[in-house]
Amino acid sequence: MAALIEAIDVKRKTLFEHEDIPYYCMEADVSSPTARGGQTLVRLKMRNLLTNAVFEKSFKAGEKFKEPDLETVEATYLYGDADGYHFLDQQSFETLTLTEGMVGNALDFLIDGLLIQLNKYNGNPIGLELPIFVDLTVTQTEPGLSGSSQSGSVTKVATLETGLEIRVPLFIKEGEKVKVSTETREFAGRA
Missing domain, CATH: 2.40.50.140 (Nucleic acid-binding proteins)
Known part of the structure; x- marks a missing residue:
């Protein structure tokens, strides 16, 4: 079983899973209560790794999150067509397809044979990271x-x-x- 992360321990750049969706923490702010018996809250600015949507949400300090099943693999860009953008996993030699939404602004840099880092969640491709x-x-x-x-x-x-x-x-x-x-x-x- 994956380790659990308490909301109070989530810091900037932490990856966590909330309601079966992987998130990346962009900012974390802990607010301690002023009244007796009040609860410590953690306000997180987080990015949904599936949709890239950014939003803020508050959690109780003791709430727990799972570590997401994220994996990064090297892949080479092959081509794009009506089905999406196709990449060759350099380890398994499997062809992985990303939608235009998953690729986003990276389209301006994709050329045949470009080596990129492909992000997978639960074994499925969700996005990519370009070289510098x-x-x-x-x-x-x-x-x-x-x-x-x-x-x-x-x-x-x-x-x-x-x-x-x-x-x-x-x-x-x-x-x-x-x-x-x-x-x-x-x-x-x-x-």
């Missing part, structure tokens, strides 16, 4: 000015192979690979 940087090819951009001395501070718009548009320095040309931060969605250097 992804190398993408520039498919369209304006020609830069040759001999520009301010090449580091002046930028132009570039469209990448996934359709994502970012700002790049003037010296970047079509066909070049660039390193893009998946967190900030900004140019991070040549690949």
Whole structure:
């Protein structure tokens, strides 16, 4: 049986299960009672790992939560179609499918063969984590000015192979690979 976690012990970044749904704790605030006989309450800001919905809820300090059956596996992006987005589990070589809602904004970075971390709950895929940087090819951009001395501070718009548009320095040309931060969605250097 999975270990139980008391509400008072839930801290920031804790994973727990409430009403058969896995949650990630974003903030925890303990409020002690001022009156005698009052109960200590724990207010949690939590994210539902299945829907990504964020909300706050208060619990009594003694309430218990189960540890969720979460697992992270390495997977490679294969392709997307009407059924969803397909990934190859690197351990079991099983094809796992995520819906567009599960993939979310990661679509801007998914290219064939990209290695990602796939999250599973009770053995079923529920979401993914991208690497910090992804190398993408520039498919369209304006020609830069040759001999520009301010090449580091002046930028132009570039469209990448996934359709994502970012700002790049003037010296970047079509066909070049660039390193893009998946967190900030900004140019991070040549690949």
